[in-house]
Amino acid sequence: MPEQLLWAAEAMMNGLMAGVLYALVALGFVLIFKASGVFNYAQGVMALFAALTLVGIMDGQVPFAHLINAVFGTEIHHFGWHVPAILAIFLTGVVMVGLAIFIERFVLRHLVNQPDIILFMATIGLAYFMEGVGDLMWGSEIKTLDVGLPQGISETIDEATYNWFGYGFFIDRLDIVATIIAALLVASLTIFSQYSKQGRALRAVADDHQAALSVGISLRFIWVLVWSIAGFVALVAGMMWGAKSGVQFSLSLIALKALPVLMLGGFTSIPGAIVGGLIIGVGEKLFEFSIGPLVGGATENWFAYVLALVFLVFRPQGLFGEKIIERV
Amino acid sequence: MLYREAGDFKTTYVEDGQTFPIKFDRIAYYILLAVAFGVVPFIINDYWANAVLVPFLIYAVAAIGLNILVGYAGQVSLGTGGFMAVGAYACYKLMTSFPEVSILIHVVLAGVITAAVGVLFGLPSLRIKGFYLAVATLAAQFFLVWLFNKVPWFYNYSASGQISAPERTVFGIEVTGANTDAWAKYLVCLIFVTACAWLARNLTRGTTGRTWMAIRDMDIAAEIIGVNPLKAKLTAFAVSSFFVGIAGALFFAVYLGSVEVGEVFGINKSFLVLFMIIIGGLGSIFGSFAGAAFMVLMPVLLKNILVGGLGWPTDIAAHFELVIVGGLIVVFLILEPHGLAQLWRVAKEKLRLWPFPH
Amino acid sequence: MSAQAEEYVTEDGRKIGGVMMEMKNITLRFGGVVAIKDISFDIREGEIRAIIGPNGAGKSSMLNVISGFYNPQEGDVIFRGKKRPQMRPYKVAQQGIARTFQNIALFEGMSVLDNVMTGRLTHMKTGMFGQAMWWGKAQDEEVYNREKVEEIIDFLEIQAIRKTPVGRLPYGLKKRVELARALAAEPKLLLLDEPMAGMNVEEKEDMSRFILDVNDEFGTTIALIEHDMGVVMDLSDRVVVMDYGKKIGDGTPDEVRSNQEVIDAYLGVAHD
Numbered sequence: 001m002p003e004q005l006l007w008a009a010e011a012m013m014n015g016l017m018a019g020v021l022y023a024l025v026a027l028g029f030v031l032i033f034k035a036s037g038v039f040n041y042a043q044g045v046m047a048l049f050a051a052l053t054l055v056g057i058m059d060g061q062v063p064f065a066h067l068i069n070a071v072f073g074t075e076i077h078h079f080g081w082h083v084p085a086i087l088a089i090f091l092t093g094v095v096m097v098g099l100a101i102f103i104e105r106f107v108l109r110h111l112v113n114q115p116d117i118i119l120f121m122a123t124i125g126l127a128y129f130m131e132g133v134g135d136l137m138w139g140s141e142i143k144t145l146d147v148g149l150p151q152g153i154s155e156t157i158d159e160a161t162y163n164w165f166g167y168g169f170f171i172d173r174l175d176i177v178a179t180i181i182a183a184l185l186v187a188s189l190t191i192f193s194q195y196s197k198q199g200r201a202l203r204a205v206a207d208d209h210q211a212a213l214s215v216g217i218s219l220r221f222i223w224v225l226v227w228s229i230a231g232f233v234a235l236v237a238g239m240m241w242g243a244k245s246g247v248q249f250s251l252s253l254i255a256l257k258a259l260p261v262l263m264l265g266g267f268t269s270i271p272g273a274i275v276g277g278l279i280i281g282v283g284e285k286l287f288e289f290s291i292g293p294l295v296g297g298a299t300e301n302w303f304a305y306v307l308a309l310v311f312l313v314f315r316p317q318g319l320f321g322e323k324i325i326e327r328v
Numbered sequence: 329m330l331y332r333e334a335g336d337f338k339t340t341y342v343e344d345g346q347t348f349p350i351k352f353d354r355i356a357y358y359i360l361l362a363v364a365f366g367v368v369p370f371i372i373n374d375y376w377a378n379a380v381l382v383p384f385l386i387y388a389v390a391a392i393g394l395n396i397l398v399g400y401a402g403q404v405s406l407g408t409g410g411f412m413a414v415g416a417y418a419c420y421k422l423m424t425s426f427p428e429v430s431i432l433i434h435v436v437l438a439g440v441i442t443a444a445v446g447v448l449f450g451l452p453s454l455r456i457k458g459f460y461l462a463v464a465t466l467a468a469q470f471f472l473v474w475l476f477n478k479v480p481w482f483y484n485y486s487a488s489g490q491i492s493a494p495e496r497t498v499f500g501i502e503v504t505g506a507n508t509d510a511w512a513k514y515l516v517c518l519i520f521v522t523a524c525a526w527l528a529r530n531l532t533r534g535t536t537g538r539t540w541m542a543i544r545d546m547d548i549a550a551e552i553i554g555v556n557p558l559k560a561k562l563t564a565f566a567v568s569s570f571f572v573g574i575a576g577a578l579f580f581a582v583y584l585g586s587v588e589v590g591e592v593f594g595i596n597k598s599f600l601v602l603f604m605i606i607i608g609g610l611g612s613i614f615g616s617f618a619g620a621a622f623m624v625l626m627p628v629l630l631k632n633i634l635v636g637g638l639g640w641p642t643d644i645a646a647h648f649e650l651v652i653v654g655g656l657i658v659v660f661l662i663l664e665p666h667g668l669a670q671l672w673r674v675a676k677e678k679l680r681l682w683p684f685p686h
Numbered sequence: 687m688s689a690q691a692e693e694y695v696t697e698d699g700r701k702i703g704g705v706m707m708e709m710k711n712i713t714l715r716f717g718g719v720v721a722i723k724d725i726s727f728d729i730r731e732g733e734i735r736a737i738i739g740p741n742g743a744g745k746s747s748m749l750n751v752i753s754g755f756y757n758p759q760e761g762d763v764i765f766r767g768k769k770r771p772q773m774r775p776y777k778v779a780q781q782g783i784a785r786t787f788q789n790i791a792l793f794e795g796m797s798v799l800d801n802v803m804t805g806r807l808t809h810m811k812t813g814m815f816g817q818a819m820w821w822g823k824a825q826d827e828e829v830y831n832r833e834k835v836e837e838i839i840d841f842l843e844i845q846a847i848r849k850t851p852v853g854r855l856p857y858g859l860k861k862r863v864e865l866a867r868a869l870a871a872e873p874k875l876l877l878l879d880e881p882m883a884g885m886n887v888e889e890k891e892d893m894s895r896f897i898l899d900v901n902d903e904f905g906t907t908i909a910l911i912e913h914d915m916g917v918v919m920d921l922s923d924r925v926v927v928m929d930y931g932k933k934i935g936d937g938t939p940d941e942v943r944s945n946q947e948v949i950d951a952y953l954g955v956a957h958d
Contacts, residue, residue, distance in 0.1 A: 125653075132649070259466065345828065535827075542807075551774065
């Protein structure tokens with residue numbers, strides 16, 4: 001096989017893996033959008049926040065240490081213990097649930113019946129707020145996150161592909177693990193929303209708030225529930241991204257890529273989020289590989305958005321969205 | 329003189345349609361203009377110009393621009409930073425290519441070029457609506473910034489990849505470049521702000537404004553009563569981008585002097601201007617000013633209190649600012665979705681009846 | 687009377703002219719659902735034409751076809767003797783067809799005056815640059831149109847709420863403002879989609895009076911959908927009856943009232 005083709009294939013494989021991570025963040029968006037009609041811009045920052053919290057807890061950092069030091073002139077930093085990964089993940093999960101309750105209590109509850117666009121802008125405010133709080137709590141320096149996930153080149157694939165094609169593919173083991181976890185997550189979410197009592201309530205709320213209220217579904221509970229799930233998804237996504245490229249602000253920008261993924265897949269479709277994620281992941285890697293060198297590189301910054309834009313002009317409801325019939 | 333409209337009879341429809349229907353408001357407005365043009369330039373110093381007044385004026389232009397698109401026409405855009413970059417780079421290319429032409433003309437032309445780019449990115453708005461459009465404008469944001477970063481022609485092949493404004497004069501007075509006086513910067517910006525606000529007000533109170541608002545409130549009904557949606561949306565994009573482009577050009581040429589595109593015109597700039605119009609008030613020219621003032625003054629104030637007063641490190645103050653800005657956005661949306669402008673309106677309403685509210 | 691030759695004068699002295707709009711074999715489908723099935727009827731100059739039928743009969747879809755919002759898969763719309771090509775709704779509006787909506791479609795963020803002014807959009811000619819300067823022609827046009835709008839506002843007796851934001855108005859007034867907006871366009875054909883839905887008797891009487899006055903004073907041709915049989919029979923010159931997307935009756939109120947198929951559709955019929 002010609003080398004170019006193999007490289008392209010490798011780029012594609014890596015794109016698929018990146019796509020899975022995009023899809024993970026996008027999944028959080030879809031869940032919240034379906035259940036509450038809120039287009040949650042803060043989903044990316046939630047992933048960052050979750051990752052920051054996870055690192056902070058594992059390293060035994062004192063929350064708000066910098067702030068406390070600045071105000072009281074103290075010199076505290078760490079509790080001096082290390083929390084095992086599993087426990088830390090659990091604790092972070094608890095924090096994310098707390099965050100969901102906080103958001104429902106102080107934001108969503110007061111914005112019922114506002115136009116969607118107002119809610120959207122509120123989540124932008126929320127994103128800023130959470131970013132600031134995250135930085136104040138744990139500090140803004142770049143952190144490494146190691147929860148014991150396998151890292152580095154997967155020798156098995158490297159060897160296998162070398163034996164087949166005479167060229168070893170470089171695939172990060174972390175990506176493979178991420179893919180598996182994402183698949184599990186999606187499957188369990190689907191089962192949850194299709195077969196459990198809460199899942200049914202959730203779908204009812206998604207369909208019509210008023211009607212759901214009138215048959216005795218607690219809107220508040222559902223919102224807390226769905227934001228908790230989204231927080232959990234954000235935790236998983238933050239963990240994967242954090243392990244891959246360090247925990248830092250740019251993580252929330254990477255997460256912004258979930259937006260074009262959503263446009264492509266349709267805001268309300270879980271399969272759409274996954275397929276959209278894969279298309280964007282593969283598309284941008286292949287584009288960077290083939291066209292990137294001609295135009296100076298770094299096309300990954302915008303490719304996803306432009307692709308989604310062009311696509312939407314031809315199919316405004318996205319890949320899996322329902323066709324919009326306008327009525328008067 | 330009491331704040332009243334009683335006795336101030338309108339005998340023509342022209343009078344009834346004017347910007348400040350109450351005499352007191354009109355007089356206050358003329359006094360404000362007189363002070364801004366006649367007094368402030370003589371007492372302004374470098375700190376006030378660079379930290380407060382010049383950025384306030386420039387952001388006010390950008391906010392008016394974005395408010396036309398979001399507040400009046402209802403098309404949410406997250407691409408303001410990218411469009412400001414277009415204005416800045418267009419201005420830079422014009423300044424370096426035609427040094428003999430006045431900088432004022434360059435700034436206006438930069439606005440025109442940005443308007444054209446805005447229309448280009450506004451084209452999908454006919455098919456894409458709501459959130460989808462908001463995300464689609466991110467394409468403009470990221471693509472434009474990337475373009476100015478990667479194509480050397482835009483920054484005249486300079487080694488640093490930055491653009492720097494050469495020295496230019498108006499009537500023999502330097503307005504761009506390192507040696508510009510504070511008052512000259514301020515005055516140039518003030519002239520543009522006044523002109524832009526006047527144009528925007530005229531457009532929004534007349535036919536064009538009504539077509540925009542019709543599209544915003546109910547696009548289907550608007551089309552059925554005779555609004556051409558493509559034309560309405562594209563004019564909104566064009567006019568909005570024109571103002572935003574002028575703001576970008578001023579921001580680069582007059583305020584900063586040199587610019588690295590990713591740093592200055594990144595996505596955060598888009599959000600900053602968006603926050604200005606949310607806090608100030610969607611669909612209000614006054615709100616654009618109020619929001620710009622608020623978002624420019626608040627960090628200055630915070631910095632003075634936290635860093636200057638309490639002695640906190642600057643990075644903690646910066647994080648604190650994020651928390652406060654984010655929190656304020658949410659609070660404003662909950663308490664007063666129409667922003668400072670609405671608070672102002674309510675206050676005036678009360679004043680009009682004071683002291684006999686019943 | 688539907689077979690009547692060209693122009694005639696009604697009992698109350700209004701002149702009814704020739705055919706203004708003709709719907710010819712209109713069929714409208716949404717996917718597999720047939721909303722309108724092969725319907726033909728005409729609307730004459732100066733008449734009040736009612737479309738009635740049970741819920742889901744396809745009346746509103748019919749109005750949407752006339753105003754260009756839906757494009758029928760089959761059939762022709764003939765307006766003033768010319769076949770109308772597929773066109774966007776705003777072009778239809780420019781031809782002089784205005785309408786109101788079943789669920790009020792006012793611009794909630796604007797004042798009553800601005801809402802009614804939007805009705806004049808099809809008459810506004812100045813370009814944007816002129817408006818931006820607010821000079822000469824642009825201002826003259828604004829004032830001229832404002833005068834026209836004030837006439838309508840007087841006519842419909844909504845002077846007092848001129849500057850009120852529409853969102854604050856009660857339902858009945860909103861309906862009236864919507865009528866004002868449609869009238870401001872000085873339409874040749876006015877489409878009213880359930881103008882009296884949800885109104886009390888008094889409001890219905892007001893609205894009926896306005897409709898008759900519009901027809902009488904401006905000579906505007908009116909096509910309306912209405913559920914209140916009493917109103918329909920009193921107001922209209924001719925009535926089309928639809929059921930399940932098909933036309934089951936067409937004629938004067940008296941003719942329609944005695945039509946067996948119509949009675950069946952409304953009262954139900956025993957199927958054996």
